[in-house]
Amino acid sequence: MTDDTDSNGTVVDDPTRRNFIKATSRVAGGSVGGALLGGVFVGQAAQAKPNEPKEQKQPETPNFQEARQFFTRTDDFEVLKAATECVFPEDDNGPGAVGLNVPYFIDKQLAGLWGVNGQDYRAGPFQPQASQDPGHVQPHPEQSAMNRGAIFLNGLRKLNEVSEKRFGKRFESANEEQQIQILQAFENDDIDMVGVAASDFFTLLRQTTLEGAYSDPLYGGNKNMQGWKMKEYPGAQASYSAVIEQDEFVKLEPISLTDYQG
């Protein structure tokens, strides 16, 4: 049950460090067969074969939810795919943003209440520049006159514009290093955007990507709960009362909200 013996997994500064990856696989593999609360966790990291062609994982019937509600242009959606994958890439732990269906998650979010800032105060006058007050918290471009959908569209098109200017090709066609360089320029506010700071768009992109990786699969991301499995997070469990006092790490098969409804 416990994997305390894997002391090689220290801070991973170097993505190529093999000992960390080995340690992670060993951890997950070692858990197979351990049953708690009736659940058997099968280590996803051990199971995942990231190099396997994706086509083999596709269900034979089409997934009718994988169609766009918000983005009208394929070009914009392709930039979104590439940008989210940069933020949360596929690796030895498991799938990245695209494999988790994060772009479709974001598309659905922007088509709904949140995308139009439905629960936000929206009366003017707007003073978007005031968000840049150093005392002001940044995670959401709070004072922008644009809603989140508009910020995403403008931001994705700006990413592409910068890519074409710097590298002469579309953002999704730029190589990984070039894509990272462009996103860093947004993160550091080295790019001028209209109506919102580039860093605010980047923060929104990053936050929404993580939400798509780790929210309940009912929203269209976290495909097959693989985001949760990478973190060994067991989802919407009804109770931990029987196990919360024990010292050993507890591994459980994750549960989604579909188990509570219907």
Add this chain to the structure above:
Amino acid sequence: MTEKLNKVDAVIVGSGWAGGIVAAELTKKGHNVVILERGKARGSSDFVAMKDELRYSSRYELMQDLSKETLTSRNGLNKTALPVRNNYHARLGTDTGGAGDHWNGIAFRWLPYDFEIYSKTVERYGAEKIPQGTTIQDWGITYDELEPYYDQYEKAAGISGEENPLGPRRSDKYPNPAMKTTPTITLFKDASKKLGYHPYHLPSANMSQAYTNPDGELINGCMYCAFCEEYGCGFNAKSSPTVTVLATAEKTGHLELRNNANVTRVAHDGTRATGLVYTDTNTGKTYEQPADVVVLAGFVFNNTRLLLLSDIGKPYDPKTGNGIIGKNFTGHFTNISTYIGARGFFKDKKFNTFMGTGALGATIDDFSGDNKDHSNSDYLHGFEVHYSQLGARPIANNHVPKGTPTWGKVFKKNSIYYYNRNLFITPQSGFLPNKNSYMDLDPTYKDALGNPLLRVTCEYQDQDRKRARAGVAVCKQIMQQMGADIVDVDDVPDDTNFNHRFFTDHFFGGAIMGEGPHNSAVNTFSQMWDMENLFVVGGSSFPHNSNYNPTVTIGAFAYRAAEGINKYFSQGGGLVQQAKTNKGDT
């Protein structure tokens, strides 16, 4: 056109803890009560499939709909306030039960020092110890006078707790034993003890066992399911207004809880309140609900705003220091009072931190209030230092050691690796009122009905930053003792100022209590000095903010207010507590 309804004994704004307690105590005595709740009907059946982090923690679905009304905020007298536009910046309760349905359940009492802070400071250090511009005052009540109401609230809510080795006198022990002890709590307690501190379990409104309160309401035992803060409890295992006091009031047959009723004015003739004017948010129709007694039991901002909109009392003016309504805005702020601290990363140890509940944890009181001698400190008041295991959910918990990228390959690896290998300790600090931190009506921005928004002005003082730094230093010390391989500590730079986030639900002032009308709006029964049938109950009556979560103290003062209102009815009017005239202004 406003339709006038039939008169009732008492009409209350808000159905949270304050309004619920007053409603229960009045209806038990046979008084007919109407609660006007602007939010929708909500209760346990809404909470069953609630384990949805995106919906409730990222999108804040249980929180106030800011599209209809919000606050404006500024961090200096000469600045222009801007609206607080989204729930990331304002996590304010709404709907039946208010914030009391989705609190964590951390259930502290405050200290004897808090209620007599001015006198005790002068007695121990001399008046010159009080920093310039600090507007602390005695509350007009002592801890010993409030203690019976603390006991009453704790029994109604079924608080689970462990004896606090440094705690104030208690007339009785906690009604329920402490919550479970997890390995991480043991780690925190052992480390704190080794350093000479006095750890104890956080007092909790999550139940350690099934419990029936003195009113006959059953609260179930906690499941430790990790969905507590920002969530209602689908098991009825967290004490809340809906499972306790509102249920008690309903049973009497004397309560009518009216949802979708947005109160906009207190109707009054200058000396007496005559009722409440509200808009039905479903129809847009306006009503007046007349009553013998009017109770404002909304959140701090709503109570203050209603007084200002209704032209009751004299608004506070920071330039002259005159006036009282809006005075002494304080709170727990995310960049100075809490949510900062020390995060420890453990390379070789995994914890079950995805399990937990809102008030599961431990704390130390060695630095709380004036427990530590402040003779050599350049700040007043203190901090409690706690570790809590409220359940680390995956969207919000992607912590990596400082210096690690925050996105991309290295981030992903580290955030996944450390997801179950990091612990956080935070100091929750007191915040003392100052002359420039107050509330008034905004000159520009309006709500959906055309009424001015409330404007909050908040400035930090040097002592607030120094107190925060001292708290963070203790967190670091304990985290190192706990054996973390990497300890990252939050900085509190000199230019730290109010960040426009109203995130903790711990905000106070606006209609503060005191010894007389010269420095307060209400007496210690929450009765307005100059409008005797108007009671303003809740955090709005607190002249400053302690280093503890406030709900139990709000509950205690709500029980005291209810006693005062019942007395007001039985004695046929008049102030239920006279001003003490022998003490001057602070």
